[in-house]
Amino acid sequence: MPSSALAGVRDVLIPPRCAGCRQPGSWYCVACRDSSEPTVRRSGTLALVATGAHEGLLREAIHRLKYGNEPGLADEPGSLVASRIAADLSLGEPLDALVPVPLHPSRRRSRGYDQARALAEVAADLTGVPVLAALHRLRGGSAQATLGQLERRANVHGAFAGIAGSRRGLEVGLIDDVATTGATLLDAAAAARACGARTVRAYVVAIEE
Numbered sequence: 001m002p003s004s005a006l007a008g009v010r011d012v013l014i015p016p017r018c019a020g021c022r023q024p025g026s027w028y029c030v031a032c033r034d035s036s037e038p039t040v041r042r043s044g045t046l047a048l049v050a051t052g053a054h055e056g057l058l059r060e061a062i063h064r065l066k067y068g069n070e071p072g073l074a075d076e077p078g079s080l081v082a083s084r085i086a087a088d089l090s091l092g093e094p095l096d097a098l099v100p101v102p103l104h105p106s107r108r109r110s111r112g113y114d115q116a117r118a119l120a121e122v123a124a125d126l127t128g129v130p131v132l133a134a135l136h137r138l139r140g141g142s143a144q145a146t147l148g149q150l151e152r153r154a155n156v157h158g159a160f161a162g163i164a165g166s167r168r169g170l171e172v173g174l175i176d177d178v179a180t181t182g183a184t185l186l187d188a189a190a191a192a193r194a195c196g197a198r199t200v201r202a203y204v205v206a207i208e209e
Helices: 003-013 030-034 056-067 071-090 105-111 115-127 149-156 183-194
Strands: 039-043 046-053 097-100 171-179 199-207
Touching: 030 056, 039 199, 046 056, 046 071, 046 183, 056 071, 056 115, 056 171, 056 199, 071 115, 071 171, 071 199, 097 115, 115 171, 171 183, 183 199
Parallel strands: 046 199, 097 171, 171 199
Antiparallel strands: 039 046
16 A cells, blocks of 8 residues: 555554644644754764754654654654655755664564664655665664764774675665764765765754754
């Protein structure tokens, strides 16, 4: 069943309420979407594009997506990510594949879904850039939110891998929900390059300022 049809069924069974302001009518209302200011920065060698700062309404939406057992909330943040991808495409910056930054299988099982994959699928539907599950998470480690900056880098170092040459020559867009120090995305980008990706840039819903 197409994602739009699934969304329609979901909205009948679970009346949507904005993840930001909690007003009924949609999962993330236009006013809350418009309050997000896109941000572009570099994290080491990686260009990182965010739809807004990880605070306020956007932070609340992401928290509910990750921890509230509400995978349907990926639709609205995912469309924000899609808008940033579409903007880059319109500027002539090519993108061959969207690669979600994967959860460790044990964490995915406990959560019931992978929020980065859900965001990537929404963005793919809206931009036409396909999702390729190119990376695997080799180890879970501690939750990044509980660690300091140096600990976060050590926690994810070597955490991702893929099949050598499987993404040879591709322009890859990593997809994730939040960037803090950028450690997770940098390690995922290194793994994507090891798979043969020609260029890698990252798109996230929100970034820690």
